[in-house]
Amino acid sequence: xxxxxxxxxxxxxxxxxxxxxxxxxxxxxxxxxxxxxxxxxxxxxxxxxxxxxxxxxxxxxxxxxxxxxxxxxxxxxxxxxxxxxxxxxxxxxxxxxxxxxxxxxxxxxxxxxxxxxxxxxxxxxxxxxxxxxxxxxxxxxxxxxxxxxxxxxxxxxxxxxxxxxxxxxxxxxxxxxxxxxxxxxxxxxxxxxxxxxxxxxxxxxxxxxxxxxxxxxxxxxxxxxxxxxxxxxxxxxxxxxxxxxxxxxxxxxxxxxxxxxxxxxxxxxxxxxxxxxxxxxxxxxxxxxxxxxxxxxxxxxxxxxxxxxxxxxxxxxxxxxxxxxxxxxxxxxxxxxxxxxxxxxxxxxxxxxxxxxxxxxxxxx
Numbered sequence: 001x002x003x004x005x006x007x008x009x010x011x012x013x014x015x016x017x018x019x020x021x022x023x024x025x026x027x028x029x030x031x032x033x034x035x036x037x038x039x040x041x042x043x044x045x046x047x048x049x050x051x052x053x054x055x056x057x058x059x060x061x062x063x064x065x066x067x068x069x070x071x072x073x074x075x076x077x078x079x080x081x082x083x084x085x086x087x088x089x090x091x092x093x094x095x096x097x098x099x100x101x102x103x104x105x106x107x108x109x110x111x112x113x114x115x116x117x118x119x120x121x122x123x124x125x126x127x128x129x130x131x132x133x134x135x136x137x138x139x140x141x142x143x144x145x146x147x148x149x150x151x152x153x154x155x156x157x158x159x160x161x162x163x164x165x166x167x168x169x170x171x172x173x174x175x176x177x178x179x180x181x182x183x184x185x186x187x188x189x190x191x192x193x194x195x196x197x198x199x200x201x202x203x204x205x206x207x208x209x210x211x212x213x214x215x216x217x218x219x220x221x222x223x224x225x226x227x228x229x230x231x232x233x234x235x236x237x238x239x240x241x242x243x244x245x246x247x248x249x250x251x252x253x254x255x256x257x258x259x260x261x262x263x264x265x266x267x268x269x270x271x272x273x274x275x276x277x278x279x280x281x282x283x284x285x286x287x288x289x290x291x292x293x294x295x296x297x298x299x300x301x302x303x304x305x306x307x308x309x310x311x312x313x314x315x316x317x318x319x320x321x322x323x324x325x326x327x328x329x330x331x332x333x334x335x336x337x338x339x340x341x342x343x344x345x346x347x348x349x350x351x352x353x354x355x356x357x358x359x360x361x362x363x364x365x
Contacts, residue, residue: 042214042296050207057199067195073307074202075264078209080287080299082256085213087285088293089222090249091229093148095281096139096155097257099162102276103135104128104258105265109179110172112266121186125262132258133251140247147232159281166273177273185266198267205263209256213296216249225249290331292338301339 061070083097108124111117119127143154166173173179185192185201192198216222228235228242235242265271283306284299291302313323335342 042217043211045297046207046210046214049210050203054203057203058196061199064195067199069307069311071195071198071202071267073303074199074206075260075267076284076287076303076306077206077300078263079257079260080284080291080303081209081213081296082253082260083284084288084293084296084299085216085249085253085256088288088298089216089225089229090246090253091225092155092246092250093152094155094250094253095152095278096136096158096162097254097284098276098278098281099159100132100136100254100257101261101264101280102166102271102273103162104132104261105271105276106166106173106179107131107258108262109174109182109265109271112183113179113181121183121266124266125259128258128262129255133255136251136254137247140250144243159278163273163277173271173273178270179265179272180270182266182269182271184269185263192267202263202267205259209259210296210300217296221245221248286328288338290328290338292340294337295340295344297340298338 057070061067079097079101082100083094086092086094086097105128108121108128111119111127112121112124139155139158143151146154163177166177185198187201192201224235224240224242225245225248227238227240228245232242261271261276264275287299287302287306289302290305291298291300309324309327313319316323331339337345
């Protein structure tokens, strides 16, 4: 009986380390092995984005309507990044983000108006973030056992109850839930009285928020929150404090909602509960869906389309809702990872092609 023939097969190629981004490819080419998350260089991306926005924004957006849309886009970016923390990372479908925006606006108005405490604008912003964060903490602890659909219903109920309170609590929210006569934004004695000046205020706040988002993207908080989002029970067994991570992101995201509402109120000069209704709540979800649920840049890109598409379709206003729905349906079906995911996929394909082409080059002695 002959000995069995043993066929040797090559070992499976090890999984690539250092990430799939272009920086990851370059690091591997140099023999540098780094965790994938560090090759994305979020801080560099934020810095490049802010430089481009600071240089091009005042040049390209010169009309009053264009400046208004640019400022509105930045407000939605701040609220959208907060919703990305709540929904994209923590996996909590919260219908209360717009309620937090309204609460932040009313709180800042109450703190800064002459009929209230007549405090400075910056104190109003901080107060809006603290109160909305505290309310989110209380709600999160109260519905600790609620997951998925039940959490969404609980936050929707919070929004409905809060809107009713705004409508009747005139000492806080004004007649019929409308507080007018807010102070214009001002910092260190400088008052932002025009859209072109407000741009720089919103630009600075958005920059701080983006750098904070970049810190979270590179932190264990993000990884542990995603683990709890994808499989809460397994995360708990593995020692990941899933509820604590989700609650942290829910509180932080709600605080950003309050900040955006306060900024909008002082910029617009008034706060109304009707301005932060269910339509905007769905709009925030669409921003994240269009841009990409898996990236901090998703709400930034998605907010561009949410603000710009109604303007582009103004000439065919009677068909605007139909066209908007078709565009959304096409994006959801064709690009489930959002526009940011599509851009990243094309970038990775380009790097793979570059790497293969480089590998086919003849080696010189």
